[in-house]
Amino acid sequence: MYDIEIPSCWNCEHEFKLRELVWSWRMRCPSCKKKQFLTKESRFNTLLFSPILMIVIFIMNVWNFSWVIIIPVSFCLFLIFMFIIPYFYRFTDKEAPFV
């Protein structure tokens, strides 16, 4: 696992702001305008978060939680992930293949 630190541009070391990261996977550095691609490893790490969400929903389902609880809880979890996941992004100059 990586240390938790805000990702930076592969070219000029510009540190991205969280709001710059939350919205897009394919992005340009605001400072040097170079295109940023997620490394294979960081994409894999971000993919690990979706099963967690599904497991939580599954467990709540098994315990017979009502959907009135499950839906808001899942939504909150999803929002939290949206703000955690960018810390796992690492950028490179090459687009890595999907598998």
Ligand SMILES: [Zn+2]
């Ligand atoms: Zn840059």
